[in-house]
Amino acid sequence: MTLAAPLNLLRQARARFTQREIATHVGKDIKTVRRWEKGETPCPSMLEPALRDLLQQGARATSGAAGDAQFRFIDLFAGIGGIRMGFEAHGGDCVFTSEWNDFSTKTYRENYPGGGEPALIGDIVAFPAEEVPSHDVLLGGFPCQPFSIAGVSKKNALGRPHGFECTTQGTLFFDVARIIAAKRPAAFLLENVKNLLSHDKGRTFDVILQTLRDELGYEVHYRVIDGQHFTPQHRERIIIVGFRGETGFSWDDLRLPEQGPRLGSILHRTDGSEPVLPWDHDRFFDHTAQRVQPKYTLTPNLWTYLQNYAAKHRAAGNGFGFGMAYPDSVTRTLSARYHKDGSEILVYQGEALRPRRLTPRECARLMGFPDTFRIPVSDTQAYRQFGNSVVMPVMREVARIMLPHVQTLLAEETRYGSKQALSLYA
Incomplete structure (x- = not known):
């Protein structure tokens, strides 16, 4: 039986x-x-x-202890580990993590315990690159900061060589570059907002490509990918991947479903089928009453304010206003400011009720995190964390098409010897 x-x-x-x-x-x-x-x-x-x-935790711990990982990676500007989760799905072993925000590290530690987990350090800026463990893939959702272009242009005009230190020092991208220079991983993946392409009329992105291709000598590919292929959210992010040698990598290998899921697939279910998660209990959903907790419904004052604000901008010919979402919707982009009023994604509850915010659990689902993902922080911090995170299934899919090329480069290294030496001024 x-x-x-x-x-x-x-x-x-x-x-x-x-x-x-x-x-x-x-x-x-x-x-x-x-x-x-x-x-x-x-x-x-x-x-x-x-x-x-x-x-699953036991399986991860056993895999880590046995040394069966297919590749080793580091997780910089880790947030709550969305990029990490995508690469772990393909057999990767995280050997180093950096995240400066205390609330994010609390969530990160709660969801990635044991299994040989390395020490999670804070700010990467002061950490010596030489002390970063050897790794095969570097991952980083680095923040976008202004780059100094004037110095580079002047040196180009004078025909003088320069390195990425001169171009990018003082930005967090510099810390990515210095670790790549010191450790020479087989590959990297960097993630950022779509506007990185147009920042400072495209000059910021030109400096990034120049650093990665010309200064560090990597084969670089980039593409803007919309998360709505995998979750019901319009969320465009630029993904930059690089390899230490020549590969046959192609974005054409991505499997992007033409029709992604709709909002109804991630909302709490009121028909009795909503799973009871012991780590959530009734925090977000009242399982006795079979309803989302009332605190997520907008107050009368806030709903009146948002309607008046939208009407004011419509009258001025602007498109600003709240975004009402329905079960068959694809939502606007979830932002880190969602905790303030929830205006970009308001869930319709019928004419008789005011709309509501997504709960943090629904935000986790909207970003592609499984229900096993723990949310140990306040709602305000959870909204910030998911608003700053990545659509995890996008990372998992990019990891899938990167991995064969990473394995080829590692096999070549084993066959022909050590990593190619880096000379910035050769």
């Missing part, structure tokens, strides 16, 4: 974890877990997500 799914998962977990470890993970006492295991009381179906999450 086939075991009920929760009991089957419990018995799988018991092969890796003690009863006390399971009890701590699912938020129950050890006697309750013992009764489930003996069959004295049924193991609740609501615990399936928690037990699956525990098994």
Whole structure:
């Protein structure tokens, strides 16, 4: 006879974890877990997500201990780990992480425990590049800062050589460049807002390409990808990938579904099928009443203000205003300011009710994070974190098409010897 799914998962977990470890993970006492295991009381179906999450953690820990990772990577400007999650899905092992924001590091540590996790350092600016562990792939969603162009133009006019230090020092991109120069990874992936292409009339992006291609000697490819292929959100971001040698990499290998999901697929379900997540409990969704918690519905004052604000700008011929979203919608881009009024994505609740914000759990889903992803911070911080994050399935898909070329470069390195030496002024 086939075991009920929760009991089957419990018995799988018991092969890796003690009863006390399971009890701590699912938020129950050890006697309750013992009764489930003996069959004295049924193991609740609501615990399936928690037990699956525990098994996944065990699998990651075992893989890390066994050294079975296909490649090693570092995670810079890590945020809450969206890029990392996409590369771990293809067998990558994170060996170094940097994130300066304390709230983001709290979320990061909560979701990437154990399994050989390296120390998570804060600000990368003061960290010596030589102390960064060797790695095969560098990942970074670096912030966009102004670049000094005048010095470069003057040196070009005089015919004098210059390195990326002169061009980019004082920006966070410099820290990416200096680590690439020191460690020479087989590949890198950098992510930024679409406007990086047009910043300072395109000169900022020209400096980035010049640094990566001419100064550091990498083969570079870039493309703007819209997250709505994978989640119900219009979110365009530029992805820059580079390889230490020549490859056959092509963006044409991406698998981008023409029709992505719609908003209804990530909203809390009020028909009794919304999963009970032990790490959320009823924080976002009242499972007894089968409704989203009322606090996410806009107050009368805020709703009146947003309507008046939109009417004012319509009268002036502007397009500013709130964005009403329906189950069949693709939403506007979720921003880090969403916690202020939620105006870019308001969920329609019928004519009789005021609209509501997305809950943080729905924001996680909108960014492509699984329900096993923990949200240990306040709603305000959670909105900021998801608004600053990446659409995780986009990263997973780019990782998929990068990996064969990374493996080829690593195989060539093994065959022909050490990494090619870097000379900035050769």
